[in-house]
Amino acid sequence: MSVAPRLVITSNRVLRSPAAPAAPGTIIVDKATGKIVEVLDTVKTRQDFGEQITHQEDFVEAVDNVVMPGVVDAHVHINEPGRTHWEGFATATKAAAAGGVTTLIDMPLNSIPPTTTVENLHIKTDAARGQTYVDVGFYGGVIPTNVNDLIPLVKEGVKGFKCFMIESGVDEFPCVNEEEIAAAMEKFQETDSVFMFHAEQDCGDIPKPEGMDPKDYNTFLHQRPQLLETNAIRTIIKLAKQYPKVRCHIVHLSAADALPMIRQAKADGVRLTVETCPHYLSLNSENVPEGATEYKCCPPIREDENREKLWEALKEGTIDYVVSDHSPCVVELKLMEAGDFVGAWGGIGGLQFGIPVVWTEARRRGCTIQDLTKWQSFNTARQVGLGGIKGSITVGADADFVIWNPDETFVITKEIIEFKNKVTPYMGRTLHGVVKETFVRGQKVWTQGKITSEVALGKLLL
Numbered sequence: 239m240s241v242a243p244r245l246v247i248t249s250n251r252v253l254r255s256p257a258a259p260a261a262p263g264t265i266i267v268d269k270a271t272g273k274i275v276e277v278l279d280t281v282k283t284r285q286d287f288g289e290q291i292t293h294q295e296d297f298v299e300a301v302d303n304v305v306m307p308g309v310v311d312a313h314v315h316i317n318e319p320g321r322t323h324w325e326g327f328a329t330a331t332k333a334a335a336a337g338g339v340t341t342l343i344d345m346p347l348n349s350i351p352p353t354t355t356v357e358n359l360h361i362k363t364d365a366a367r368g369q370t371y372v373d374v375g376f377y378g379g380v381i382p383t384n385v386n387d388l389i390p391l392v393k394e395g396v397k398g399f400k401c402f403m404i405e406s407g408v409d410e411f412p413c414v415n416e417e418e419i420a421a422a423m424e425k426f427q428e429t430d431s432v433f434m435f436h437a438e439q440d441c442g443d444i445p446k447p448e449g450m451d452p453k454d455y456n457t458f459l460h461q462r463p464q465l466l467e468t469n470a471i472r473t474i475i476k477l478a479k480q481y482p483k484v485r486c487h488i489v490h491l492s493a494a495d496a497l498p499m500i501r502q503a504k505a506d507g508v509r510l511t512v513e514t515c516p517h518y519l520s521l522n523s524e525n526v527p528e529g530a531t532e533y534k535c536c537p538p539i540r541e542d543e544n545r546e547k548l549w550e551a552l553k554e555g556t557i558d559y560v561v562s563d564h565s566p567c568v569v570e571l572k573l574m575e576a577g578d579f580v581g582a583w584g585g586i587g588g589l590q591f592g593i594p595v596v597w598t599e600a601r602r603r604g605c606t607i608q609d610l611t612k613w614q615s616f617n618t619a620r621q622v623g624l625g626g627i628k629g630s631i632t633v634g635a636d637a638d639f640v641i642w643n644p645d646e647t648f649v650i651t652k653e654i655i656e657f658k659n660k661v662t663p664y665m666g667r668t669l670h671g672v673v674k675e676t677f678v679r680g681q682k683v684w685t686q687g688k689i690t691s692e693v694a695l696g697k698l699l700l
């Protein structure tokens with residue numbers, strides 16, 4: 239009688255889902271399908287599995303390291319094709335694997351062409367195929383001219399749509415006005431697709447930075463006040479009420495001033511979800527060094543007091559989850575030598591460091607690994623329609639795991655960064671939370687600081 243080969247992982251700290259704390263467990267995976275077939279609540283031994291273990295490395299004893307559902311990073315800019323020198327599929331997904339991210343969802347802009355038509359989506363997926371070390375899904379974009387492309391993109395399997403309410407930073411992806419948003423909502427109300435907003439809206443109230451020092455972070459902060467975010471979010475909530483069937487989502491929330499409005503909208507039953515990012519939860523404007531443009535992103539990193547309010551909102555569930563918004567560019571466009579905050583590209587490189595950046599802050603606020611799983615794996619998976627498949631360790635789900643040590647620290651250096659352009663505001667920081675091994679559908683893709691799969695086995699999720 240032949241036995242089905244298994245991968246077995248044991249640990250004293252298995253975190254199955256946000257519903258229960260870490261506890262001893264044994265996870266049994268069918269190697270043929272990459273699915274979890276059984277989860278036991280005791281730590282078994284190698285002998286318990288006999289011939290079901292065909293290779294020594296298929297029995298993994300994590301001991302006191304945490305075994306958690308792989309992170310689902312639902313907001314990443316991979317700029318291939320067209321701007322592959324900014325970021326490509328191979329480098330981005332290696333960085334993901336290194337950071338315990340087993341699924342990422344790619345944003346529709348910064349690659350050329352942007353993902354705004356079915357044809358463009360195919361150009362994107364052709365570029366991705368065979369290059370990804372983790373699983374990758376795709377968002378479509380809403381721009382002024384593609385209202386008739388939206389439903390076809392939904393049918394192709396995009397995981398949602400992003401639009402901008404202010405210039406996006408790239409010419410190929412223009413922003414939309416209220417009328418154009420409403421026209422897109424007409425389409426989306428027949429679907430379950432999520433409509434995501436870059437929520438900054440200029441109602442003629444941006445002060446010009448004239449006479450201000452471009453190397454001073456406050457000059458940039460002054461140009462992107464909280465008001466832009468509250469303007470946009472007020473508009474989004476108004477439109478969401480007009481189209482109550484449409485799932486609306488605010489990406490990368492930075493402005494705590496918008497929280498009362500969001501709380502009220504959620505209490506009123508508006509279909510609204512909200513994300514924030516590790517940089518808004520860990521960095522503050524008071525500590526941005528002069529000319530340090532690696533900190534520039536839109537909306538901006540704000541004051542420490544604002545950051546604490548974001549933490550409160552995350553803990554209470556007003557903010558639903560945390561994503562990287564990894565949006566890098568080539569070093570030159572960061573204008574680091576000039577230290578010009580006004581002219582530099584806005585976007586932060588941070589994929590790979592989501593777990594340690596959030597965990598380092600979370601642990602000193604009394605949050606748990608359960609919370610982290612909810613914010614970075616469970617809720618994000620559910621958001622993009624992958625609940626039950628990704629984001630939890632449960633029978634029938636994909637065997638996507640990150641094994642990590644929450645108590646160990648490490649230092650971020652250029653040498654350990656896997657993403658293409660080694661620019662990040664976290665450089666030199668000592669963080670808690672060391673990723674040891676990453677598994678995607680039962681295959682070990684990362685161990686001991688290295689990629690372990692010789693071929694890129696990531697799946698495109700369409």
Ligand SMILES: NC(=O)NC(NC(N)=O)C(=O)[O-]
Pocket residue numbers: 315347348406407408436490534535536537563565584585586
């Ligand atoms: N063009 C961009 O990638 N923009 C991104 N830039 C940031 N966040 O600074 C974003 O998500 O808006």
Ligand SMILES: [Zn+2]
Pocket residue numbers: 436489490536
């Ligand atoms: Zn954005």
Ligand SMILES: [Zn+2]
Pocket residue numbers: 313315345563564565
């Ligand atoms: Zn983004």
